[in-house]
Amino acid sequence: MGGGRRVNILITGASVGLGRGMAREFAAAGHSLALCARRVDALQALRDELLAAAPGIRVSVRALDVNCHEDVFSVFRDFAAEFGTLDRIVVNAGVGKGQPLGTGYFHANLATAQTNFVAALAQCEAAMELFRAQGSGHLVTISSMSALRGMPRNMTAYGATKAGLASLSEGLRLELLGTPIRVTTVYPGYIRTEINDFAGKLPFEVDEATGSRAIVRAIESGRDEVYVPAWPWRWIGMLMRVAPLWLLRRMI
Structure with a gap:
């Protein structure tokens, strides 16, 4: 998918961070966009920016809190009806x-699990409903390097939710082998985005624009699983999967 052909792409959480960055990259490539998030004002400002830079594309925005699961299905269906088809x-x-377990912040870990996995499940369900009806489509899930192994402290619950999403994606990929429906993790x-802006300097970090550009290139590559930016995360990922716990602890 892609490869010079214009496609219709739906992105959730598109008002900030990587969602916004991906929208900018896809728009610059000439793709039309269905964008949803809780902050409609930010989505409208982004739509105006994208259309000014790429007037030949189509951009539609809708309010969506992904934790309102019925709204996920209705918004996805409305976008599909509006665009005729959603390709990706x-x-x-x-x-x-996320916070360290047992430190009095169950509410934070619960919110992380509900948004990052349960709401992601709802989005995958809604996407697959449309793709099965169309007979084609490209589902992309944004996991995390923290999904590759269990993570300590503030990353424990967060990494577990992203691991769950990666496993869900792989199960779908296995089911759909040989069909026109593809799944990329x-x-x-x-x-560096709003989600980690509080953190200090992070190893090998890149800014939002650089990271978003790398993600879009990876998505367009057609590979099933992609680590971004490829350097050094592809090699770090290979090491993380096999490292003993004592070495993993030093790495993170």
Whole structure:
């Protein structure tokens, strides 16, 4: 998909961070966009920006809180009816509120699990409903390098939710082998966005624009699983999957 052909792409969590960055990159490539997030004002400002830069594309925006699961299905269906077909759906909306377990912040870990996995499940369900009806489509899920192994402290619950999403994606990929429906899992490394703006300097971090550009290139590559930016995260990912716990602890 892509390869010079204009496609219709739905992105959740599109008002900020990687969702916004991907929207800018896809728009610059001439693709039409269905953008949703909770902040309609930010979506409208982004739509105006994208249309000014690429007047030949189509951009539609809708309010969506992905934790309102019925709204996920209705918004996806409304976009599909408006565009006629949705060629790619990017499950991107997420939060990073995790805290060390047993320290009195169950509410934060619960919110992380509800948004990053349960709401992502709803988005995948809604996407697959449309793709099965169309007979084609490209589902993209934004996981994390933290999904590759269990993570300590603030990353424990967050990493577990992203691992769940990666496993869900792989199960779909296995089911859909040999069909016109594709599934890509993206494992971003440290990309500086609003979700981690509170953190200090992160190893090998890149800014939002650089990270978004790398993600879009990876999505367009057609590979099933992609680590972004490829250097050094592809090699770090290979090491993380096999490292003993004592080495993993030093790495993170």
